[in-house]
């Protein structure tokens with residue numbers, strides 16, 4: 001019997017195929033390579049004391065809508081201002097996440113204050129390049 005993860009991965013494979021139709025592997029790889037060097041995540045998490053990764057998450061399948069007035073940029077800056085060591089941004093549609101949330105957080109300058117990472121079901125390097133590219137590369 002397929003588990004929920006099997007269903008999610010099947011859906012993700014379709015989403016990935018669509019994204020690759022819209023932006024080629026070579027283009028997303030190139031866009032990622034153009035980005036400035038990211039902040040050091042492992043350094044941010046090992047610099048002493050309790051280090052927290054704060055999550056930008058609008059909703060979840062188990063809990064429903066978590067943040068009705070969801071503002072990813074505002075949330076990210078609030079987290080950093082209050083001491084978060086890093087920001088994790090959900091980009092999966094089952095969590096009402098979008099790649100655009102990650103992009104807007106990065107473009108707001110938050111990624112200069114703390115490392116910003118993509119939280120999603122990652123199984124292809126293309127998705128890592130998408131996360132590095134500043135502009136949304138998929139029709140999300």
Ligand SMILES: O=P(O)(O)OC[C@@H](O)[C@@H](O)c1c[nH]c2ccccc12
Nearest residue numbers: 060061062063090092095119120121
């Ligand atoms: O809010 P929930 O439904 O309890 O989910 C938590 C956790 O499973 C979820 O945040 C998570 C863990 N790993 C992931 C990978 C991708 C997307 C989401 C996730």
